[in-house]
Amino acid sequence: xxxxxxxxxxxxxxxxxxxxxxxxxxxxxxxxxxxxTREPGGTALGEAIRSLLLDKQxxxxxxxxxxLLMFAARAQHIETLIKPALAExxxxxxxxxxxxxxxxxxxxxxLGFERIAPIEDWVQQDFRPDCTFVFDLPVALGMQRVAQxxxxxxxxxxxxxxxxxxxxxxxxxxAAQAPARYCVLDAAQPxxxxxxxxxxxxxxxxxx
Ligand code: T5A
Numbered sequence: 371x372x373x374x375x376x377x378x379x380x381x382x383x384x385x386x387x388x389x390x391x392x393x394x395x396x397x398x399x400x401x402x403x404x405x406x407t408r409e410p411g412g413t414a415l416g417e418a419i420r421s422l423l424l425d426k427q428x429x430x431x432x433x434x435x436x437x438l439l440m441f442a443a444r445a446q447h448i449e450t451l452i453k454p455a456l457a458e459x460x461x462x463x464x465x466x467x468x469x470x471x472x473x474x475x476x477x478x479x480x481l482g483f484e485r486i487a488p489i490e491d492w493v494q495q496d497f498r499p500d501c502t503f504v505f506d507l508p509v510a511l512g513m514q515r516v517a518q519x520x521x522x523x524x525x526x527x528x529x530x531x532x533x534x535x536x537x538x539x540x541x542x543x544x545a546a547q548a549p550a551r552y553c554v555l556d557a558a559q560p561x562x563x564x565x566x567x568x569x570x571x572x573x574x575x576x577x578x
Pocket of ligand 1: 527
């Protein structure tokens with residue numbers, strides 16, 4: 371059995387973490403070996419970089435520094451976790467990947483997609499996800515869900531609505547440009563509605 375690399379993307383509170391477990395269970399019940407992971411993070415070194423990226427004390431971190439830290443963590447993640455698992459035939463599901471860099475650093479931080487593409491090519495060569503689920507919902511609803519969940523906000527969650535509107539639009543633009551790789555989900559629906567959209571896509575993916 372060949373594994374696949376799936377990534378989950380979307381704004382804050384879109385339901386990625388909630389549905390990561392659902393996807394894991396669905397695939398395992400059908401006999402697949404599954405590795406779940408996240409970005410930034412996924413490895414010991416990547417998690418240390420994540421701590422720096424999310425820490426509110428680094429409010430003066432420049433967009434370029436942020437961008438390069440994301441890719442530093444990603445380089446370690448791809449080489450030491452993602453590719454070895456795929457080589458063993460496992461499915462790898464990552465809570466965020468490079469589309470987040472395009473959306474957050476490229477669009478919302480204003481670095482531009484053209485600054486990111488050469489770094490993506492350098493770090494990843496031609497390595498890309500087999501499918502990217504985009505959990506799409508109005509920004510206000512995502513923020514409401516995060517607020518209801520409670521807990522402390524991180525450095526990104528302190529941004530304003532306009533920042534997250536740009537993130538949302540960037541995801542939708544990327545999905546529109548390469549519809550074969552993306553599955554855009556209406557994440558504003560109740561959980562069972564979101565999950566039936568996910569199952570339809572998983573059935574397609576596991577049939578190939
Ligand atoms: N980042 C990341 C970059 O800037 N560039 C990059 O390259 C990368 C990789 C950390 C931050 O890093 C940035 C983006 C992020 O700001 P993260 O850990 O993925 O990334 O952080 P968040 O997106 O902030 O993760 P959240 O946990 O906030 O969002 P989730 O995982 O999408 O939401 P989830 O599943 O925890 O759900 C939120 C709440 O809503 C409920 C859940 O039960 C939960 O309480 N919920 C629903 N309620 C009703 N109906 C539904 N359909 C629901 N789905 C979920």
